[in-house]
Amino acid sequence: MATLRRTLGMTDLTLLVIGNVIGSGIFIVPSVVLRQSGGSVAVASAVWLTGGLLSLLGALSYGELSSMDRKSGGLYAFIRDGFGPFPAFLYGWTLFFVIGAGTIATLAVAASNYLGQFSELSSLMKKVVSVGLIVVMAVINVLGTRGSASVQNVATGIKVTAILLMSGMLFLLGDASSTPAAVNTTTAVSIAGVGLAMISVLWAYEGWQYVTFADAEAVDPQRTLPRAIAAGTAGLIVIYLIANFAYLAALGPGGVMGSERVAAEATAAVLGPGAGRLIAAAIILSMYSAAHATVITAPRVYFAMANEGLFFRKLAEVHPRYGTPAVAIVSSCALAALLAITGTFEQLLTYVVFVGWIFYALGAAAVIALRIRRPEAARPFKVPGYPVTPALFILAAAAIVGNTIVSQPGRAAVGIGMVLLGAPAYLWWRRRQSAP
Secondary structure, three states, X not given: OOOOOOOEOHHHHHHHHHHHHOOOHHHHHHHHHHHHOOOXXXXXXXXXXXXXXXXXHHHHHHHHHHHHOOOOOOHHHHHHHHHXXXXXXXXXHHHHHHHHHHHHHHHHHHHHHHHHHOOOOOXXXXXXXXXXXXXXXXXXXXOOHHHHHHHHHHHHHHHHHHHHHHHHHHHHHOOHHHOOOOOOOOOOOOHHHHHHHHHHHHHHHOOXXXXXXXXHHEOOHHHHHHHHHHHHHHHHHHHHHHHHHXXXXXXXHHHHHOOOOHHHHHHHHHHOHHHHHHHHHHHXXXXXXXXXXXXXHOHHHHXXXXXXXXXXXXXXOOOOXXXXXXXXXXXXXXXHHHHHHHXXXXXXXXXXXXXXXXXXXXXXXXXXXXXXXXXXXOOOOOOOOOOHHHHHHHHXXXXXXXXXXXXXXXXXXXXXXXXXXXXXXXXXXXXXXXXX
């Protein structure tokens, strides 16, 4: 079996968590959450905090699993060990053909669109830029995990610094009372509204689990991975709360609720309309960092599947010089580039991305399953508050899935159907696996 080099330390893994999660959400979602919370700052803040804590519960649950497993694949391996190879394969299949490639394509296209703040780009040029960004990510990642992680560390460090600097300026210079939109728009708070706000927040926190895919390249993964997942997720809670309060300091509750691009409008209110380019630059870097983190992590799942004989065998190859899963990286980025050119990523992700939460729930449930099936297994890190901790995260994931099924049954049916298209492929690879 091909093996990867262990080069990712605690700092790399922590920044990978943060970099994968922070894309464009924190620059846009706070307005939606405040509206869904009836305009109540207290309720919206509680939702952001609660959503972060629920994500932290999931992170702690995955921390226990990461401390048990030294193989590549992370969440894929957790589902496999807890519930068998079939659901694990469906997750890897969906990640490869839709979620992973679709996420990279979405972020690359969005970044090229934001370049319009600096120079007007034609539709063709936007596609060229999107594909160019994906090619850059592929090259950097093929050339070495250590170098790719360094690029990721710098990009994540810059975007976190940019968010904190922006927040600091909004706190110091903001005057919400003088903003025309800062009126009392508080409405009755409803349970349904708070539920929708919680789902929006959980989407904004989504992505911390990707770091588990890189477990085969982590130095001392039994110690560093649990700590990195927990530290990264806790750091995200702090960053998100600071940004939310900064927007309020600049625009007031009414201004935040009425904004479609809250970060840009808050900065413009404090620094003038010319500051839009500063925010655009921060968002472009944020999107690149999130996409780059996905290119680092997701191919490791395809690599693990191929090593087990359940995916294209070429994806299990390790580059003899660079020590990276080069074929898996290039294949993932090539598919992402194709989706970016055709524009089909939007439709695919719309139908399938919610299904990811079914698999996230299975990952947390694997903690319980393995405690029952392997009670004597070594667990250098044990999730605190077991079994309540994983159970609460499972309920949060079920709420997202259930909301989609109830509110958009057609979309949910198509999404689940697309995932189940992997069933015949699984049977084919299993037959190849058992053939003499």
